[in-house]
Amino acid sequence: MEHVIEEKATSLTFSDVVKGRLGGKTMTLCYQCGTCASSCPVAKITPRFNPREIIKLSLLGEKDEVISGDAIWLCCSCYNCQERCPQKVEIADVIYALRNIALKEGYIPNIYSEFASALLNDGRIVKVSRFVENKRPTIGLPPLQPTGVDALRKILSATGFDKLQQKKEGVS
Amino acid sequence: MSDLRYMFFLGCTIPYRVLSYEISARKVFAKLGIELVEMSDFNCCGLPVDPASHEMMIALAARNLCLAEQQELDIITLCTGCAVTLRKVNKVLKEDKELRNRINEYLKEVDMEFKGTVETKHFIHAFKEDLGFDKIKESIKKPLAGLKVAEHCGCHLLRPTTVTGWDDPEDPAVLKGLIELTGADCLDYMDEPECCGYTIIAIDDKVAMQLTREKLQHVKMAGAQALITVCPSCHLMYDMQQARIERFFNEKFELPVLHFPQLLGLAMGFRPDELALKDLRVNPSKILEAIKTT
Known part of the structure; x- marks a missing residue:
């Protein structure tokens, strides 16, 4: 009995955490009809991704399974599910919220970590290329403007993101 | 403004x-x-x-x-x-x-x-709301009559509609209408508004490439001579990754993928070299020949 109560308490907490995040607030409207899964181009290809399942596990409070697995990273953010959901659950945005939680707990695929590093270095996610910069004027394109990276660093520092990034780098 | x-x-x-x-x-x-x-x-x-x-x-x-x-x-x-x-x-x-x-x-x-x-x-949104179709129609000097193409809007041109909302996400019409102003036919094909796969290529390239492959298959099946995109990410998948997808699945597509401004530019009378058509990975010479002879 105690176990059940404990589980219930956990589930409430995780659901509330997701609901409290931007994009996460509609999650509890889900009644598990599966319109999302049948609209999902990724779910058609691989059984490793099923948006209905991700929402179900999140509602049940299975935080570890949700944030440590690779499923949440396989959403292609096409928003088909979100457009078609009869309950107006913002599914793709809920998945973004889950990814943000995963990052806080130290789970993040390398690519996002690379994006974040590039941002902190250059202000853009594609590595600034001297070769292309030199080429642009020769093919009639204006030179690239400065990235404003100093200003950006100040903002990233204010949002606390630079610390998260350092934490991740420390972990890996 | x-x-x-x-x-x-x-x-x-x-x-x-x-x-x-x-x-x-x-x-x-x-x-x-x-x-x-x-x-x-x-x-x-x-x-x-x-x-x-x-x-x-x-x-x-x-x-x-x-x-x-x-x-x-x-x-x-x-x-x-x-x-x-x-x-x-x-x-x-x-x-x-x-x-x-x-x-x-x-x-x-x-x-x-x-x-x-x-x-x-x-x-594309600005063309529809600020410029207007008439202005584009007036700019056409060399209609691309006889050319058959297909369009790929890309997810984020259409969805989420709470943010976009100026075209139908299930049956998009704006890009199609613009393409038809060039004189080319824009063909319907299966699963037209589906994703190119770009966003997950660094997570699982096989799943991403399968998404791209299915789109290429559907476009070919419809009989299109080229695919038209309006997003750099979609273009990277269909054009730059096309050879890799062909090798991976042992399947030939050879489908030229043009940015919409390239297609429109051709119809406005620009030369292919002015529109950087030579920079495309999939050789577009077949469709350039087709345009010449019409």
Whole structure:
């Protein structure tokens, strides 16, 4: 009995955490009809991704399974599910919220970590290329403007993101 | 602010990796009377880091919006992801006062404040609402009659409709209508509004390539001679990755993939070299021959 109560308490907490995040607030409207899964181009290809399942596990409070697995990273953010959901659950945005939680707990695929590093270095996610910069004027394109990276660093520092990034780098 | 003067938000990918898109768009915009103001000092729109931190995404987008607000100009983009992100953040910051106050605290660090006074439009959206189809029709000098193509809008041109809302996400018509103004036929095909797969290529390239492969199959099945895109990410999947997909699945497509400004530019009478058609990975010479003989 105690176990059940404990589980219930956990589930409430995780659901509330997701609901409290931007994009996460509609999650509890889900009644598990599966319109999302049948609209999902990724779910058609691989059984490793099923948006209905991700929402179900999140509602049940299975935080570890949700944030440590690779499923949440396989959403292609096409928003088909979100457009078609009869309950107006913002599914793709809920998945973004889950990814943000995963990052806080130290789970993040390398690519996002690379994006974040590039941002902190250059202000853009594609590595600034001297070769292309030199080429642009020769093919009639204006030179690239400065990235404003100093200003950006100040903002990233204010949002606390630079610390998260350092934490991740420390972990890996 | 509909005098066809915009801040030009290039985003991260186009100015380094998809120059053919930028070259052709600049040529076509100039001919149509669209004036581009270079956006000094822009940073990443924010979308690529949304999975890592929603708050950082909003702060990044807000800074870009502030740059345009300072110039009192609306933003035009070539990338569907940049457009949807800047629009989404503009909307959410206008609606959520608490969030706006928090983001403005960050922006204070760089002497900026979000006010919510500018709009962002992908150029297809701007063509529809600001320029108008008639202007484009008037610009056509060499109609591409007989050419059969298919369109791929890309997810973020259409969805989420709470942010886009100017075309039908299940049966998109705007890009199709624009293509038909060039004289080319724009064919329907199976699963037309589906995703190109780009967003997950670094997570699982096989799943991503399968998404792209199915789209290429459907486009070929419909009998299209070329696929037309309006997003650098979609173009990277269909054009740059096409040879790799062919090798991986042992299947031939040889389907040229043109940026819409390249197709429109050809119909406006630009030469292929002016529109950087030689920069495409999949050789477009077959369709150029087809255009010549019509």
